[in-house]
Structures are given as C-alpha cells and as structure tokens.
Amino acid sequence: MMNLWLRCITGPKLQRIHRQPDPNRAEPNRTGPGPGLGGVRQLGWPYQPKVLERHTSSILSWASILWSLSYYTSPLLVFYLYRKGYICLSKLVPVGQYTGTLLVLLLGVACLRGIGRWTNPEYVQFITILEETKKNNSPENKKKLASYNFDFRSWPADFRWDEVSSRKGQSPGGVALLKPEPKHRGATDSVLNSVGKLPCQIISYLIANSFGRRMLYPGSVYLLQKAMMPMLNQGQARLVEECGGQRAKLVACDGNDIDTMFVDKRNSQGEKGKKLVICCEGNAGFYEVGCVNTPLEVGYSVLGWNHPGFGGSTGVPFPQNEANAMDVVVQYAIHKLGFEMKDIVIYAWSIGGFTATWAAMSYPEVSALVLDASFDDLLPLALKVMPESWRPLVTRTVRHYMNLNNAEQLCKYQGxxxxxxxxxxxxxxxxxxxxxxxxxxxxxxxxxxxxxxxxxxxxxxxxxxxxxxxxxxxxxxxxxxxxxxxxxxxxxxxxxxxxxxxxxxxxxxxxxxxxxxxxxxxxxxxxxxxxxxxxxxxxxxxxxxxxxxxxxx
Structure with a gap:
C-alpha cells in the first residue's frame, strides 16, 4: 500500500478516460456522458479528482505558473533587486531559508495530493496499468494505456530512431541540414575575423536562445500552452474517441520525445485511406487543433506530430531539432505503421514548410508535397519585425541559428x-x-x-x-x-x-x-x-x- 501511495504521489496528472466502461461494474459518480447503449460509441469523460486531489493540484499548478513567470521575468527581477540593494549575502540568506520552507510546504501538498489519488479508484486503476506497461510494453498493455489521457512525460516510448537497422550507425547529433556556403579566408585573417566577431556571436546566441526562439515559435511558451490546454484536451479527445486516433511517443536521435497522433483510414476510405498525409503544423499549431483536420475530413489516413517543446513533445524547436523530429516521424510511418514512400504525402502549414521541405529533400520518394501559406526564407520576415538598425545582427542570428531555408530545400525535391x-x-x-x-x-x-x-x-x-x-x-x-x-x-x-x-x-x-x-x-x-x-x-x-x-x- 505504501508503494501504491508513492506511485500516486509521483504519478502523472490524469486528464480524461477514453475507454468504454464495463457495464457489469459500478462506475464512480462523474459528470459527462455515461456508458454507451446498444453499441453506441462511448465518447469518454473527463477524470474527476476528489476534493483533496483537486485543491492540492490547484496549488501545485499555481506554483508552476508562478515559477514560469519568475523564470521569464528573471532578468528584469534581478536588475530590480540589484538596484534596490538586495543582491548581497545578508539579504540572500533569508531568501534561501524562505525558499526552503516553501519547497517543504509544496512537498507536503504533493503528499496530500497522493492521498487524494490513492482514494480514487479510477486513478488507482490508471496508475496500475501505467506501471504494468512500463514493465511489459506489450500491445495489450499499450491498448489499455491508450484509454487514458495523461501527462505525456510518463508515456512509454513506442518507437525509437535507432530501431531501424539502417539508422543504427547514424550520428546521435542529428540528421543533415543544408548549410550556407563557407567563405574562404586566409588563416591569419580567419582568426582575426573570428575574434572580432565574437561579441556579435555571443549576442546572436543569447537572442536566439531567449526571446528569438519564443517569438518564432510562440507555441513552445509554457504559459500559452497552459492557456490552450482545455482546447488541446478537447481536440485530442475528438481524435481518439471519434476518429480512432492512436497516440504514440517517438524518440528522436537527439533524445527528444515527439508526441504523435495517427488516424488509420485504410480499411474505411478505400484508395484515399491508403494514402498517409504527414502534417507539419505552424508556429503556434498543435496536431490536436491544427491542420490535420483538413486531410482527415477528405478521407486520408493522417499522422500529426507536435514540434519539439509543443504539447507532449520535449526539447526546443531549433532547425536541427525540427529536422530530427521529422526524420523519426517519417521512419515511424514507414517501419511501424507500414506505409510505403509512394503512398506518403507531406502537408504543411506556414512555418511547418521547413520540416516538410526537409522531408521531401531527404526522402525524395514521397508521393507529393503540399505547402499552405508557407514562405521561401525566414530572413525577410524577421527583418520586417525588427528595427532596421538591427539588420546585421538579425541576419547573423537567423543564418546561424534559425535558418529556415524552405526554397533551397524545396529545389532538392523532384516530385x-x-x-x-x-x-x-x-x-x-x-x-x-x-x-x-x-x-x-x-x-x-x-x-x-x-x-x-x-x-x-x-x-x-x-x-x-x-x-x-x-x-x-x-x-x-x-x-x-x-x-x-x-x-x-x-x-x-x-x-x-x-x-x-x-x-x-x-x-x-x-x-x-x-x-x-x-x-x-x-x-x-x-x-x-x-x-x-x-x-x-x-x-x-x-x-x-x-x-x-x-x-x-
């Protein structure tokens, strides 16, 4: 029982139950639709935490939001504290003590949440299935686990980039990207030039890894995802319960987990269903509510995925990580889902054109490429929104860290x-x-x-x-x-x-x-x-x- 309580403390947040309940077993009281009747498909119901779990989860959620706010505003906060004279040892020691006390209190709240989950039969059943799946990742256990929508970090991996024999020798650093042509210089000139440009390189790195990346991919910002979470949960419930979607975790060669959703229409839509459309979302798009709906309504089989740092995917959406994610998605479609290259269509909206053109360039046998509202190169669009005086710095930052060269990649594709x-x-x-x-x-x-x-x-x-x-x-x-x-x-x-x-x-x-x-x-x-x-x-x-x-x- 102690082991079960500990698993309830450290277990993931449960959002929704997709599975159809057993009519012979009494179900706990809940809001939402009840069991299906006469073979009617059960649309699932949101998980209903008990009072103790609900209140303690709310406290921990607010603590997480405040931590995110403090993280994003930390440069301004540190500057303000410095101006007020609070950055000194005598001031920092009490702050450390208060922080330690707060962490102990949050740990106590987490333990109380564990008790609330421990007394909830639905959560106990879920955490038991999750633990069994981690020990034995069999198709039967995966099917049971797919009946739940929960924090994706705890989802067992369904496919790894190195499961394919041809990929085992590939460098874990990442797949190949097109690079700008190097400028040839003399040895002395090259060293002096590198030293002279070092400050600009440092500034470019800081811009790219701070507000630059978040401006380019606002969907990776935690607070935005938190605000969109009800909509994302609703979209995922529709894909799983109404469309028969299969969620899967793919592990890319850089170690990032990629959150995917596959809707199989091979047995229901004839020739169209035998075609797979791999969808690449925009900079604030998620497969739960994104462009996957368009080919899905047409009747194609669809494979959607979230950018690194979006939804259940981990990492940050830099070009190398984006290409690594797209690579494992294509490999998953071929080697796990059983589609041939000639039956795969790559479809992208907006900034998703980068991964789509990369896939078409790297897998030239794909059937076709459809780019909606996409662009040729990121640089002109970046220069549009930044001050003219920043032009050299913006150019360097984009070319070195965010080089979305869609047109160059597109010209490598023959289809x-x-x-x-x-x-x-x-x-x-x-x-x-x-x-x-x-x-x-x-x-x-x-x-x-x-x-x-x-x-x-x-x-x-x-x-x-x-x-x-x-x-x-x-x-x-x-x-x-x-x-x-x-x-x-x-x-x-x-x-x-x-x-x-x-x-x-x-x-x-x-x-x-x-x-x-x-x-x-x-x-x-x-x-x-x-x-x-x-x-x-x-x-x-x-x-x-x-x-x-x-x-x-």
Missing part, C-alpha cells in the same frame, strides 16, 4: 508540388496583406519554377508570372491568362513531348528553342499548375475542398 497562397495573408507578407506581391509565397514559387524550368523562366517568363501573381482574385487571374492567350492543351503537349524524349530529372531544358510568346505562355501555365490561391487570411483553416493532389504531367 509533385502544390503551393497554396492566401490572398489576404497578413503574416508572411513584408509590407502588409493589401500588397499581395510582398507575399513570400510568390518567391517560393519563382524559385521552384526557375530551378525546374530555367529556359522557360527567362526575364520574359518571370515578368509574366509576376503579373499573374499580382492578381488578387480569380477574375484578374483569368484576365492575365487570356491576355497572354495561354493554351493549356498546347502547353501540356509541349511538356509531355519533352518528357518522352528527354530525362525526367529537373532542371529541364524545355523552352530553349521557343519564341518569347511561347515561353510566357508556358511560364503562366506552370505557375497556375504549381500554385492555387485561397481567398483568406493566414490563420483561416483550409477547407477540405481546397486540399487537392498536386498537378502531375
């Missing part, structure tokens, strides 16, 4: 691509949503077309595509298209003829013997095939009818 541009996007425009030409999605399209069809995207072709990109609605688009007299059938036949006679690897030389009119027409045809407009703001959920397979020749 079908669809770009979705929001015509009222207020986030990835550099001058405002009213200026559609400042949308960085335009530059993503131009970079892709210029790489794949360099002979078509000459000065005349680029000018025609820019004119088409300047159209803010379907009527203006059609006007540009008709003014250049674009013939879709002719454009398709030209490309098919080239594909038959030449290699299918990009870049293509199609267009080198064309007239100026032919290049402009082919450039507009390609732009329209690679990009679709969606008349909405950045954060508007993408409707299911807008999620389409990319064009293939």
């Amino acid at each position: 079908p691509v669809l770009l979705i541009r929001r015509t009222k996007d207020e986030i990835i425009t550099t001058t405002g949503p009213e200026d559609i030409m400042s949308n960085r999605g335009n530059y993503l399209l131009l970079r892709l077309l210029q790489f794949r069809y360099p002979k078509v995207m000459t000065e005349e072709g680029v000018r025609a595509v820019r004119e088409w990109l300047g159209a803010s609605n379907a009527i203006e688009e059609a006007s540009v298209y008709s003014r250049y007299e674009v013939d879709d059938d002719w454009s398709t036949s030209v490309l098919q003829s080239y594909q038959t006679d030449q290699t299918t690897e990009f870049p293509w030389t199609v267009g080198e013997d064309m007239t100026l009119e032919g290049r402009r027409q082919l450039a507009l045809f390609l732009a329209r095939k690679y990009m679709r407009n969606f008349d909405a703001t950045h954060c508007t959920p993408l409707p299911p009818y807008e999620f389409q397979s990319p064009w293939t020749l």
Whole structure:
C-alpha cells in the first residue's frame, strides 16, 4: 500500500478516460456522458479528482505558473533587486531559508495530493496499468494505456530512431541540414575575423536562445500552452474517441520525445485511406487543433506530430531539432505503421514548410508535397519585425541559428508540388496583406519554377508570372491568362513531348528553342499548375475542398 501511495504521489496528472466502461461494474459518480447503449460509441469523460486531489493540484499548478513567470521575468527581477540593494549575502540568506520552507510546504501538498489519488479508484486503476506497461510494453498493455489521457512525460516510448537497422550507425547529433556556403579566408585573417566577431556571436546566441526562439515559435511558451490546454484536451479527445486516433511517443536521435497522433483510414476510405498525409503544423499549431483536420475530413489516413517543446513533445524547436523530429516521424510511418514512400504525402502549414521541405529533400520518394501559406526564407520576415538598425545582427542570428531555408530545400525535391497562397495573408507578407506581391509565397514559387524550368523562366517568363501573381482574385487571374492567350492543351503537349524524349530529372531544358510568346505562355501555365490561391487570411483553416493532389504531367 505504501508503494501504491508513492506511485500516486509521483504519478502523472490524469486528464480524461477514453475507454468504454464495463457495464457489469459500478462506475464512480462523474459528470459527462455515461456508458454507451446498444453499441453506441462511448465518447469518454473527463477524470474527476476528489476534493483533496483537486485543491492540492490547484496549488501545485499555481506554483508552476508562478515559477514560469519568475523564470521569464528573471532578468528584469534581478536588475530590480540589484538596484534596490538586495543582491548581497545578508539579504540572500533569508531568501534561501524562505525558499526552503516553501519547497517543504509544496512537498507536503504533493503528499496530500497522493492521498487524494490513492482514494480514487479510477486513478488507482490508471496508475496500475501505467506501471504494468512500463514493465511489459506489450500491445495489450499499450491498448489499455491508450484509454487514458495523461501527462505525456510518463508515456512509454513506442518507437525509437535507432530501431531501424539502417539508422543504427547514424550520428546521435542529428540528421543533415543544408548549410550556407563557407567563405574562404586566409588563416591569419580567419582568426582575426573570428575574434572580432565574437561579441556579435555571443549576442546572436543569447537572442536566439531567449526571446528569438519564443517569438518564432510562440507555441513552445509554457504559459500559452497552459492557456490552450482545455482546447488541446478537447481536440485530442475528438481524435481518439471519434476518429480512432492512436497516440504514440517517438524518440528522436537527439533524445527528444515527439508526441504523435495517427488516424488509420485504410480499411474505411478505400484508395484515399491508403494514402498517409504527414502534417507539419505552424508556429503556434498543435496536431490536436491544427491542420490535420483538413486531410482527415477528405478521407486520408493522417499522422500529426507536435514540434519539439509543443504539447507532449520535449526539447526546443531549433532547425536541427525540427529536422530530427521529422526524420523519426517519417521512419515511424514507414517501419511501424507500414506505409510505403509512394503512398506518403507531406502537408504543411506556414512555418511547418521547413520540416516538410526537409522531408521531401531527404526522402525524395514521397508521393507529393503540399505547402499552405508557407514562405521561401525566414530572413525577410524577421527583418520586417525588427528595427532596421538591427539588420546585421538579425541576419547573423537567423543564418546561424534559425535558418529556415524552405526554397533551397524545396529545389532538392523532384516530385509533385502544390503551393497554396492566401490572398489576404497578413503574416508572411513584408509590407502588409493589401500588397499581395510582398507575399513570400510568390518567391517560393519563382524559385521552384526557375530551378525546374530555367529556359522557360527567362526575364520574359518571370515578368509574366509576376503579373499573374499580382492578381488578387480569380477574375484578374483569368484576365492575365487570356491576355497572354495561354493554351493549356498546347502547353501540356509541349511538356509531355519533352518528357518522352528527354530525362525526367529537373532542371529541364524545355523552352530553349521557343519564341518569347511561347515561353510566357508556358511560364503562366506552370505557375497556375504549381500554385492555387485561397481567398483568406493566414490563420483561416483550409477547407477540405481546397486540399487537392498536386498537378502531375
């Protein structure tokens, strides 16, 4: 009994019970739906702690929030205490004594919470199943444990990056990223240059690891996650109970735990269900309430995951950690869920375009890539929100610590691509949503077309595509298209003829013997095939009818 009490003290917070109750066993009183009747699916119910557990959990939760506030405001707090003369030994000793007393009191509160859990049959049953699963991670025990939503830190690992034989020799430091070309200097010049830039390097490091990373990924801030927790719990309950979602913990090569959710529709949605859409969320998005809903409603099987530091995932969302997380997610889809590369589609919204383009670059056999409201490079967007005088410092910080080079990675992928541009996007425009030409999605399209069809995207072709990109609605688009007299059938036949006679690897030389009119027409045809407009703001959920397979020749 003492051992059970200790497990209740140190056990995770239980949020919800997903499983259908045994009709032969009397259930404890609770609010929410009761047992299912006549085979109707039971939608679960929130865990109801008893009075002692509820009040002690509230105290510990507030203590956690206050600790987070003090952590984020610690530089200002230390500066204030220093100005007031409190940073001295005679003042710090009483503070240490008060802190020790507070910790003892919080420990006592945790013990009382353990007693409250110990007297609750639902929690005792949960903690017993959790301990059994840790000892024997069998499919039967995993299925029982999946009936509970609890603090993900205590969830046993379902898949590790090194379970695949081809990955065992991989460096634990992380997967490969594209790096900027090094500048060649003489030995003496290089040393002097490094010493001279040391202060800037230190400042860049501090910016990236403090407010820079949190500005870029606000979803990783604990207080924001705390505020969103009821919404996240509700979203996860819907995925598990209504969609049959399977939650899993993946361990990446850097040691971070990645929180994932898989909805399998292979047996219910025919050919669409046999396709897996791996979803990459935005900088404040979670799979519980994010872009996974769009392909899910269309009928695809879906695998969602949370960035490092988001939801149940651990770590911080720097580019290397992001790529490591995406790598283990793809490996999990192939080796654990049983999907083939040709049946996997990568779908991303906003900043998720970085991990999506990295996956397409690193796994070129994937079926297709869909990027919604994404951008070509982070630097122009970072410069937009920072003072002009900070330009050199911002450039150095982004390039060294937050180099989200989506366009460069995208050009390494040979497969079908669809770009979705929001015509009222207020986030990835550099001058405002009213200026559609400042949308960085335009530059993503131009970079892709210029790489794949360099002979078509000459000065005349680029000018025609820019004119088409300047159209803010379907009527203006059609006007540009008709003014250049674009013939879709002719454009398709030209490309098919080239594909038959030449290699299918990009870049293509199609267009080198064309007239100026032919290049402009082919450039507009390609732009329209690679990009679709969606008349909405950045954060508007993408409707299911807008999620389409990319064009293939």
